[in-house]
Amino acid sequence: MISKDLEKAINEQIKVEEQSSRIYMAMASWCEAEGYEGAAKFLYTHSDEERQHMLKFVYYLNDRGGHAQLQKVEEPDAKFKSLGDLFEEVMKHEQFVSKEIDKLVDLAYKEKDHATANFLQWYVQEQIEEESLFSSILDKFRLAGDHKGALYHLDRELGQRATAHQ
Ligand code: OFO
Numbered sequence: 831m832i833s834k835d836l837e838k839a840i841n842e843q844i845k846v847e848e849q850s851s852r853i854y855m856a857m858a859s860w861c862e863a864e865g866y867e868g869a870a871k872f873l874y875t876h877s878d879e880e881r882q883h884m885l886k887f888v889y890y891l892n893d894r895g896g897h898a899q900l901q902k903v904e905e906p907d908a909k910f911k912s913l914g915d916l917f918e919e920v921m922k923h924e925q926f927v928s929k930e931i932d933k934l935v936d937l938a939y940k941e942k943d944h945a946t947a948n949f950l951q952w953y954v955q956e957q958i959e960e961e962s963l964f965s966s967i968l969d970k971f972r973l974a975g976d977h978k979g980a981l982y983h984l985d986r987e988l989g990q991r992a993t994a995h996q
Contacts, residue, residue, distance in 0.1 A: 836937060840887055840890070844888060844901075845903060848900065848903055850877075851880035852906050853907075855877040857873045858873035860909060860910055861873060869989070871989045875992040894945070914971035914972070921961070921965065935950050935954065938950060
């Protein structure tokens with residue numbers, strides 16, 4: 831049986847994952863409206879992944895005798911200065927999520943809940959992969975600057991990454 835404190839903290843994390851899914855969907859929609867088809871596809875796929883992260887927590891919490899409850903989420907930003915700027919935002923968001931996961935791991939150990947600490951390792955690993963993925967994408971955007979040809983290629987590359995991931 832999961833402790834009340836961990837139940838509350840996991841419910842908070844469910845909100846963070848749901849919020850992530852919505853943030854990436856709003857970003858994907860902006861990309862689509864701006865004609866960045868590849869980036870849109872990539873971010874729609876990423877939005878789906880975040881929903882899966884949320885569901886994984888929902889199932890786990892209910893399995894452990896808790897009650898996963900959805901909360902009110904904020905409206906995500908709908909407009910961005912540029913595609914490069916948008917990916918800067920993605921990186922910042924992922925760094926925030928990693929910190930939240932770390933806090934959950936700390937709490938699981940404090941509560942001596944090794945099952946939850948073990949379950950959370952999947953998220954720890956996932957955050958390493960996501961930060962590394964977005965940092966490599968950001969490097970390319972920083973190199974591309976405002977160069978239209980380079981941005982066109984980057985957009986195509988993101989579309990291919992999304993397809994490879996499906
Ligand atoms: Fe849920 O992994 Fe990104 O945020």
